[in-house]
Amino acid sequence: MSRERPYRTVSSRYLWRSAWYNLRQDQLEAANGSAAVYTVVEKPGGVWIVPVTAGGEIVLIEQYRYPVDDWCLEVPAGNIEPGIAPEVMAARELAEEIGGQARELIFVGRFYSLNGICDQVAHVYVALGVALDQPRHEATEHISLRLLPIAEALRMAAAGEINDGPSALALLLSERVLRARILEGGA
């Protein structure tokens, strides 16, 4: 979608910065000349990876998320570090979060995670032939793995039973690849 930007950024300043995200306040000028202010949550792009084992199971993570004070069902995910390509980051996150090594990483799509306030782009991959080893993060009781048959994980995502939105969408965006490569033969 290519059209002219309806706003021009006049100036920017940071209200807050951290290792995880920043708060940037911009002064804007609209096409009609009027002034406006927009405060953006600046966050690196992220990778969301749908891991499928050689045995045909999807590996989900169940973890406590402080902002929502709840346990969430998710796929492995993480921020993209500067200078690192998304697919390299995806392989790294897979190893760090679930100790997985993938035979093949397939890009399935990208989306804006919360475009009204945040600039983050989410990149989604399917990881096929994942062999599980020991995850590299510190073992805590806050994270556990859950292996599910592919069809069951897809059913849960479509039924609203995956409470982390980006993970649910990552699963559903992966459906075509999973059907083509695994559920309906092949790979």
Add this chain to the structure above:
Amino acid sequence: MSRERPYRTVSSRYLWRSAWYNLRQDQLEAANGSAAVYTVVEKPGGVWIVPVTAGGEIVLIEQYRYPVDDWCLEVPAGNIEPGIAPEVMAARELAEEIGGQARELIFVGRFYSLNGICDQVAHVYVALGVALDQPRHEATEHISLRLLPIAEALRMAAAGEINDGPSALALLLSERVLRARILEGGA
């Protein structure tokens, strides 16, 4: 999912507040006694509404989103105002954003939109029998409506062609209701 919280909130303070969202910094104590800091984007719950006309078309909004500097395909959505029930807010947003009146509003699910940093809960509704009138927002060139056959909108969402993530997920969460009520007869 119910387990003990792995963190206790010791204190909270606001780093920034606005009409749209707040930045709240919490001092935490982990179960093992160690201290931590978590900065949360506090945002009201939101409603995402998948509008279906009596003629069987899905109404999407194409609008410019400043944080991502891009034009996005979305379903009508908005923040839930204090004291307003999500389904009341859904009906109101539908009227405001696309001038739509629904014959029936069906809850299809909820999800956390960005649980690593933000506390927002997204509530998803399908609006059936939507009659389009004039939208109440100021007419600008930044927003336009796009009507698509249901199957085409669902295909686009599953194929990663709806670049707003929560909207894509809202469409896919609605698929079961749409199939039961419209695509496969009924309604």
